[in-house]
Amino acid sequence: MRARDSLQISQFHVHIASYNNFPTAAGLASSASGFAALVASLAALYKLPANASELSVIARQGSGSACRSLFGGFVAWEMGSNPDGSDSFAVQIAPKGHWPEMHALICVVSDSKKGTSSTAGMQRTVETSPLLEYRTKEVVPARQKRIIEAIKAKDFNTFANITMQDSNQFHAVALDTDPPIFYMNDTSRAIIAVIVEYNRASLASGHGIKAAYTFDAGPNAVIYALDGNMRQIVNLIQYYFPQSVPFNDPFQLFSEAPGTLVLPDGFNLAVAKRAEVGAVSRLIHTRVGGGPRVLDDSEALLDTSGLPSELPSK
């Protein structure tokens, strides 16, 4: 009877209402989250027996990185080898609760330049970058293997080094595209300079690497750090990139408003100039989350007649 049920359900016509609370077209994976939600919702509605990796093959067609967003926790995107991409899917490396100390600080960077969409950009890179194939075949597989091991072993040093090196190499092949693609801007560069100096000072005083930056297809930085170092990092970023909006402090790093800058030992303040207010427009402090969830009817975006209810205001 299940097969019969599925068949009937699959003939449903559907109304789809979609709402995304993340900045769109900012290189912050908003299309990944949207396509993952769409595929997960339809799979739930149609009661598809597929597992998340199978669904990820479908989600990938909307936006490459959507395949990862079908899972919570730490997720790897397996490149696959079939030319049609049918074996390119995502797998969960570790669940959401595996490494609870791992936090992320998203620095939303203002950019006057109209960006290149990540999907269109990657297509042009594939067509024109002489370095891309070497990166894909010779560099990425070994790095992916090593970072998966580092995540499983909760080895922050290795995780951070590979994260930064691979972010840089992704942007290197973007720049090797014809015409070249620049996702990062001077503010992004300055964030890198601050994190590089923060790690240098930490290593020089006998500690390990404390932070890792990564940039997706846009100027915004994501800084990974263990929770114990996040207060110092927020402090540093706010010193160099003052914002007009107060820091929304979801993990209560600061009992009061972030005040005096307490410098890490040996940190060289001259490594970057203080930016004008708003170069980083806001900070989002978050950590590893769960995957798509089916919400209950009280949170539906469609009303009982099947039409969109009022959208939440931004």
Added chain:
Amino acid sequence: MRARDSLQISQFHVHIASYNNFPTAAGLASSASGFAALVASLAALYKLPANASELSVIARQGSGSACRSLFGGFVAWEMGSNPDGSDSFAVQIAPKGHWPEMHALICVVSDSKKGTSSTAGMQRTVETSPLLEYRTKEVVPARQKRIIEAIKAKDFNTFANITMQDSNQFHAVALDTDPPIFYMNDTSRAIIAVIVEYNRASLASGHGIKAAYTFDAGPNAVIYALDGNMRQIVNLIQYYFPQSVPFNDPFQLFSEAPGTLVLPDGFNLAVAKRAEVGAVSRLIHTRVGGGPRVLDDSEALLDTSGLPSELPSK
């Protein structure tokens, strides 16, 4: 008797006074010109029988690109294969007068960031960039061969394409360095956007590529173009990057001060924002020059007693 003379001369002690009229440490090859002048002067003084390619092996040890500056005209730097660099030298591809239509516009870009020296930077790239070796072995030799042919054939289209692609790839491996090196800044990016749009509009209206940008180890652009297009290019650059100093117009492109912007057909002005005055601090319009020359005594930097005479004021 010549051998005897040389021997005696080689025991001279020397006073050296050096003056460079080019911006230093700006990624504009000032150290290349300085080391080439030093080596050429000593070779002339000591009456060394070496030719310029032999001298270039020596000059290269001061600053890699100095080996090229021992020649006028169009010069290639042969990588060589000996680990000690003894077969890494420069050769002239074509003399100064070969392609007189080839002009260059140097855009001196302001940068608040203290730069990485090109010699130190390249060393770190060699040590840490996974992409560099592939670039050196698999990409550069074929490009070098093709651009030499293009120069000999005065094929601007091919010359321009390779020039831009290779500039981008040089900066890509800088970015692939750990920690990453950024020589270009947002002004450099905007200059690229303007030139890319200028060429796109030209190709769209049935013409060829009209300009090629290239960036050495700094934010400054060198724009190559045939002389007939230079007026339009200066106009465009001055529109987007207004300067506080008037354009020194050595080739008299403008009968009066550069005034109204005459846009190329189909050019999309929105491709970049107009920068604040001074983002490009000045423009230098030049063309292919000659190599080192021995000046006569009236231009000596040492007086007859062998001590430095007053230096020319900057």
